Amino acid sequence: MHLFFLLSVCCVSYAENQADAAxxxxxxxxxxxxxxxxxxxxVYSPxxxxxxxxxxxxxxxxPGQVRWETAPPMEQLLVSDGTTLWLFDPDLEQVTIRSFSDDLAKTPAVLFVGDLAAVEQTYRVSVTSDQLTVFTLIPLTDDNLYEKLTLSFDRKKPTGMKLWDGLGQRTEIEFSSTEINRPISPALFTFIPPEGVDILRDE
Known part of the structure; x- marks a missing residue:
């Protein structure tokens, strides 16, 4: 009886901690x-x-507007207006166009501006706090590209992300010169493909 009671308390406490973290x-x-x-x-190897x-x-x-611009020599541009997503590779002179979704595999930054309810429905969330507040997200299903993710905050300002994929690779993203809730021009979230590039539509 005592063991059952302790297990019950433990399970309730665990669920409450998960809910509190989320x-x-x-x-x-x-x-x-x-x-x-x-x-x-x-990006690190296993x-x-x-x-x-x-x-x-x-x-x-x-909701869902993202512009992720990578500098040379690995130049790429990913733009989403919340409905359409464009991926432009200048080296290949190619633009891939697809419908936007809250798919983290396509756009890790979606975690910051995507559907908040979907985050809670897709991941088990835990949190630790020291100098930074670090949230760990574990997918609830096996069909997610990433096996684990972390989001780090200094108070309410994002400082970084880490993502572990199914092949054991780890991607670490560190943010700097971070500003939140600053007005951003809507023009940054639209994209017109340059003339002469190949256009691929990923339906």
Whole structure:
């Protein structure tokens, strides 16, 4: 009887902690209508070796508007207006156009400006707090590209993300010069393909 009682309390406490963590993440993200930051992105092999590093600029606005621009030599531009997503690769002179979705695999920044209810329905959320507040998100199903993600905040300001994929690779994204809730021009979230590029439609 005592063991059953302890297990019951443990399970209730665990569920409450999960709910508290998700509620805390929701509160931070709800207060974030726009996000503007520079980033450095580093990809590591399963053995911990650095595979490549890129840098660029992120602009994001709720709901679902994202501009993720990677600087040369690995130049790419991803733009979403919340309905359509464009991926422009200048080296290949190619633009891929698809319908926007809250698919994290396509756009990790969606976590900041996507559907908040979908985050809670898709991930088990836990949180730790020290100098930074770090949320860990574990997918509830096995069909997610990433096995684990973390979001780090200094108070309510995002400082970084880490993503572990099914092959064991780890992607670390560090934000700097971060501003939240600053007005961002809607023009940044539209894209007109340059003349002469190949256009692929991913239905």
């Amino acid at each position: 509620q805390k993440l929701r509160a931070i993200l709800t207060d974030m209508s726009t996000l503007d930051a520079e980033f450095i992105q580093i 053995e911990g070796d650095r595979l490549h590093e890129t840098s660029g600029q992120l602009h994001a606005s709720r």
